[in-house]
Amino acid sequence: MKQRWVLAGLALLTLATVSGLAALRPASDPAPTEVSRASTSPEPETHTPASAAETESGAANNTTQTGVAQLPAASRLMPPGEIPDADTGANSLDDEVSLPANLRQSLTQVADVYREQNRYPSFSQPIGSELEAQRYRYNQPQQVSIPFPLANGATFDAKLTLDRYHYFIGDEQRLTLSLTTSDDSLVRDLSLSVTDLAGSVLHRQSLSLPADSSVRHTLTVDLSDQASDWPRELQWRLQASVGQQRLSVAAPFTYEAPVATLTGITDPHIDGEFLVLPLSLDYDRSGYYFVQANLYSSGGDPLLHLEAEGPLTATEPGLRLRASGPALIDLEAPGPYVLRDVHLTRMGGNGIPDLQGQAPQDEFPIPAFDLEGYADSTWSDPLAQQRQEFLDELSNNL
Numbered sequence: 001m002k003q004r005w006v007l008a009g010l011a012l013l014t015l016a017t018v019s020g021l022a023a024l025r026p027a028s029d030p031a032p033t034e035v036s037r038a039s040t041s042p043e044p045e046t047h048t049p050a051s052a053a054e055t056e057s058g059a060a061n062n063t064t065q066t067g068v069a070q071l072p073a074a075s076r077l078m079p080p081g082e083i084p085d086a087d088t089g090a091n092s093l094d095d096e097v098s099l100p101a102n103l104r105q106s107l108t109q110v111a112d113v114y115r116e117q118n119r120y121p122s123f124s125q126p127i128g129s130e131l132e133a134q135r136y137r138y139n140q141p142q143q144v145s146i147p148f149p150l151a152n153g154a155t156f157d158a159k160l161t162l163d164r165y166h167y168f169i170g171d172e173q174r175l176t177l178s179l180t181t182s183d184d185s186l187v188r189d190l191s192l193s194v195t196d197l198a199g200s201v202l203h204r205q206s207l208s209l210p211a212d213s214s215v216r217h218t219l220t221v222d223l224s225d226q227a228s229d230w231p232r233e234l235q236w237r238l239q240a241s242v243g244q245q246r247l248s249v250a251a252p253f254t255y256e257a258p259v260a261t262l263t264g265i266t267d268p269h270i271d272g273e274f275l276v277l278p279l280s281l282d283y284d285r286s287g288y289y290f291v292q293a294n295l296y297s298s299g300g301d302p303l304l305h306l307e308a309e310g311p312l313t314a315t316e317p318g319l320r321l322r323a324s325g326p327a328l329i330d331l332e333a334p335g336p337y338v339l340r341d342v343h344l345t346r347m348g349g350n351g352i353p354d355l356q357g358q359a360p361q362d363e364f365p366i367p368a369f370d371l372e373g374y375a376d377s378t379w380s381d382p383l384a385q386q387r388q389e390f391l392d393e394l395s396n397n398l
Helices: 002-019 086-091 101-117 130-135 325-330 382-397
Strands: 124-126 142-149 155-162 166-168 172-181 187-196 201-205 214-222 233-242 245-256 260-265 269-271 274-283 287-297 302-312 320-324 337-346 355-357 363-366
Touching (some): 124 320, 172 187, 245 355, 260 355, 274 337, 287 320
Antiparallel strands (some): 124 302, 155 172, 187 201, 337 355
């Protein structure tokens, strides 16, 4: 009986994650959890940008931080060990266990969500709402916010916002700073610099702003004429004096040359049950690539989140996104469409970090296709079916 309760508890905990789509769908592009840590692995979790705060003596202050999360890298099904297969689940249900009605209902809802999610391929999933679409939008603004206690009991709030996390050489960077004190203490002697993660200053930016208890300022910076030999992982560091304290806040970013560029969509066409979108890619380095993007209606309604992965070499056919025709039929969306929020990643390994590609266009137009032209769905995922059977068995017997 104890083993049965443990199984039920683990199932509820694991499958709650499934219901939130976190286990089966990608999140935004990760930022490092510490200033000194590289951001190289594409994990499907949300990360908050790192921040740094110190006084003139070098002692670190206690800080809090907030951030606008980004969503990227390859989504993966849960490893088979995380959810027992159907046979294991069925064998473990011999003992009758009674759970509260609300828990049984929750488990049934999880099973229903999982069933709905697996109606379509994992690489072509409907986007249920504008809020969900936000999770899939690559390279969103990054904000670091830190409150500092002052000697007189007041508070100094420092915010530094970058308009994105990944920059390519030649991109302009838009920075917004907001510095306020809760009393009349003046914020003065502001300075802005780019440092590597070890703290070495690579660039200084002048800030001739008058002293005030509230300072807000936005500026645009182009670093392309200086960054040829810089490391790819950097941080903007904002410093200011308040009373006798010298305080700082740091926001991380990457700055690099793109390893691949999406130049267009060549010959979109229907192939069986899929709308196929072949990607025209220029790339400097062969390797294994992952691409994700969002398909919208021409009016801007989010429709599908698309993913593809595979090798890019001189002998490979290239990458293509595939949109599920049955999903488009269910959405009553014949097109025309636009492809947006493109994220290209060359996957790393063996000490080599993930490297980023770019899509210079904000959107790529896709023509309309008759919904009658799609074949009936033949999509199936045996592993997902095993999990579904286990969920159904579990929800029907608890």
